[in-house]
Amino acid sequence: MSGYNFAYLDEGTKRMIRRALLKAVAVPGFQVPFGSREMPLPYGWGTGGIQVTAAVIGPDDTLKVIDQGADDTTNAVSIRRFFARVAPGLRTTESTAEATVIQTRHRIPETPLREGQVMVYQVPQPEPLFRLEPRRAETRRLHALADYGLMQVKLYEDIARHGRVASSYDHPVMVGERYLMSPSPIPSFDNPKMHMSPALQLFGAGRERRLYAVPPYTAVRSLDFEDHPFVPLRANGRCTLCGSGESYLDEVVTDDRGGRMFVCSDTDYCGTRQAAMKEAAE
């Protein structure tokens, strides 16, 4: 598309974002304020992730965009198409293995990430404490003091009331044993994938104007208690299409009489497995 700089943002803005990202990488889990720009997509639809992707991507990169684990959800299609329009030369892919930059909303791919890959998370609410303390001036102080008692008490109350931690997604994590961080609304099933990941993980919250990062090989611990260890949750079933018993499953209602089936939420993972099964059968 003519009239726009490569990847939409002007170079000055990209530099500003990259500087903030460098700071974020240097202080893992710390929320860095940045001059978030108005984007042609609405807030809440991934403006933070789009700005991060725009700032780090180059014409030699291969971009994958997923939403709910899938490459073909409307918002993923829309964002991928946006970059295809404004970043001439950029390759897009649906394959996790081929991608150099993966922008995601709500999932981490099943296929293990490797060194050199960049995960870009879309973050609606970067402040993990916001439900417990809405004043950001105050949460800033709590982070500075590493005072996370509020969150521990909340988890304790969950256990006392429900017998287990009631947060099933966006379960808070400690990064490098220093900062409490929102992993973005990924299911808690995905939390362990963040721990010691060889990929660089970047987080962008456009509306809230914050960036943060988890550098490669950083300890990411899901908050829990010794006697109530963190348990990632997944539907107890197998994917109807590829038979996987390990992947995160979406439940699909098939009729109005309680009929349902499970399919992989990660379309690339599921498709690859189906192709392999087909090949093996032939």
Add this chain to the structure above:
Amino acid sequence: MYVAVKGGETAIANAHAWLDEARRGDPSVPELTTDQVAGQLTLAVDRAMSEGSLYDPGLGALAVKQARGDGIEAAFLLRAYRTTLPRFAASLPVDTGAMAVRRRVSATYKDLPGGQVLGPTFDYTHRLLDFALAAEGYAPARSEEAEPGEDAAFPRVTGLLAGEGLMAPEVASDEEPADVTRTPTTYPATRALRLQRLARGDEGFLLGMAYSTQRGYGNSHPFVGELRQGSVAVSIVPEELGFPIEIGEIEVTECEMVNQFKGSRSEPPQFTRGYGLTFGRLERRAMSMALVDRALRAEELGEDATAPAQNEEFVLNHSDNIEATGFLEHLKLPHYVDFQSELESVRAMRAQVEAERAAAPQAFKEAAE
């Protein structure tokens, strides 16, 4: 049997084509031109420009047309365009004292230097649907009174009060204010930053917040010291010239609210100011902004800050309708991954409760009785 709820490229393209068709409406009716929008739906354009933070009536009209008349969508279009524009200069402060006034009213003085100028206002109209306007070939009334001459002087009401020492002085500062469109707001914010955020805030939100201060949520005894509307010159100082040049005129509405202040340990009782300024002719907006500005000064003036309108983080973080609408409407995006984990979580919790119930049926029975 697997009915995908996922849509692809084709679905999006078709939806956009349909939207375009719906926007155009009945093709047997002539299409609306942007000139018509700019000339006849001026207040809609003014609002889109204000909330979009971009003064350009032509683009504002295009945005209103493209957004099918939806104000927030129109403002969003303008903002997304604005963000791609280079910032080549910061203007000098506009001098609203030198405004070419079309309308100027004060509620605090019956008459004052320069006089009361009603101008084109809805005030005092009877809100009766004018069916003549629905017919074609309607000839508008011609206004008799000439607009006030350019040399008419309109000294500020707040200036008159200040002359008597009754108006708390505003501290002038030559410091270049931060730009809310470029730097994230941190709290506590400066007043300049607050006013910037209010200036682009949602009119409905500002109105509701302002109204709440009138109904007892936050102490306020406001008077419209002055409301003025008209055009002001915008000047910049290009670096290579070193002196100011005028680059154009914009139409603005300014409101100065006068509020009583009981005084504090260091300040005598006096009046304080709430300030509102907006593009175009949006009086309700300017007045709301002025009330909210004053409410947000509670802490600075040593008043109890207990009401929502006095809570800076609450007001500023929730006033932006582009942010709010985006985040609210994103709920339409698929959330089935998170919902799935919620389902599993609720099922697990229920299983636990049922297991406990099965283990101790007597206790539950007793509790039920």
